[in-house]
Amino acid sequence: MKRVIIFIVAILLIAGLGAQLKAQDRAKExxxxxxxxxxxxxLILAGEGRYETAVxxxxxxxxxxxxxxxxxxxxxxxxxxxxNDREAEEALRKAVTLKPDYSxxxxxxxxxxxERGKKQEAQxxxxxxxxxxx
Numbered sequence: 666m667k668r669v670i671i672f673i674v675a676i677l678l679i680a681g682l683g684a685q686l687k688a689q690d691r692a693k694e695x696x697x698x699x700x701x702x703x704x705x706x707x708l709i710l711a712g713e714g715r716y717e718t719a720v721x722x723x724x725x726x727x728x729x730x731x732x733x734x735x736x737x738x739x740x741x742x743x744x745x746x747x748x749n750d751r752e753a754e755e756a757l758r759k760a761v762t763l764k765p766d767y768s769x770x771x772x773x774x775x776x777x778x779x780e781r782g783k784k785q786e787a788q789x790x791x792x793x794x795x796x797x798x799x
Contacts (some may be wrong), residue, residue: 700729704736707743716747734764742773745780753777763794768797 707722723740727733741756757777760770775790 696729700726700733700736701759703729704739707736709764711739711743713747716743719743721749734760734767734770736761736766737763738770738773742776745777748782750777761790766797768794768799771797 676797694708707726710716710719710722720734720740720743723736723743726736730736737756737760741753741760743754744750744756754777757758757770757774761767761774764770771790771794773792775787776786778784778790779787
């Protein structure tokens with residue numbers, strides 16, 4: 666009888682753990698959808714030339730997923746257009762460090778460097794953008 670009770674308790678614990686893991690998975694999926702929504706909102710704002718507001722949306726996306734190269738690259742681009750060069754360069758360089766074969770990230774970094782007169786470094790970034798383009 667003791668073994669039956671232990672078996673039942675074990676099954677209930679395993680079932681409870683499974684339900685908890687499913688809830689965690691749903692919460693993670695919801696967070697990722699929110700991050701994607703913030704990213705899309707930032708893209709819309711940047712497209713309207715509202716770069717400072719776009720920066721806020723990209724930062725909210727990154728608060729959820731801090732090592733997202735695409736969001737970092739877009740943040741860097743928006744920061745650059747908003748006049749925050751130091752933070753822009755940090756975000757752009759982090760994007761390509763996290764994902765070295767990220768063509769668009771290299772392109773955004775190249776644009777940033779070219780606009781600041783760093784021609785040789787910009788050309789290298791553009792070369793990498795072309796190399797990794799699919």
